[in-house]
Amino acid sequence: MADNKTLNLVELxxxxxxxxxxxxxxxIVENPRDGFWLIVRYIDHPTDPSLIDAGEQQVFATDVATLET
Known part of the structure; x- marks a missing residue:
């Protein structure tokens, strides 16, 4: 996680x-609650717009920076 912030993926x-x-x-589409992976769909992607229409993707815990409110 970025900026030394703690984000508990299990709770998402x-x-x-x-x-x-x-x-x-x-x-987040699904959370297997293992603390390592999330299944997401991209809403916006500044470097790879093709991922917006690519369906569900797995992302690893260290790739998540913050929770958006």
Whole structure:
């Protein structure tokens, strides 16, 4: 996680939005609650717009920067 902030992935719910380290914005589709992975769909991706229409993607805990409110 970025900036020495602690984000407990186990607590995140489907429908929540997270900002990724690369600036992308993703919505959680499913959380396997293992603390390592989230299944998301990208809403915005500044470096790879093709991911917006790519369906569900797995992202690793260290790729998540913050929870968007």
């Amino acid at each position: 719910q489907a429908g929540m939005r997270v900002r990724m380290n690369d600036g992308a914005l993703a919505e």
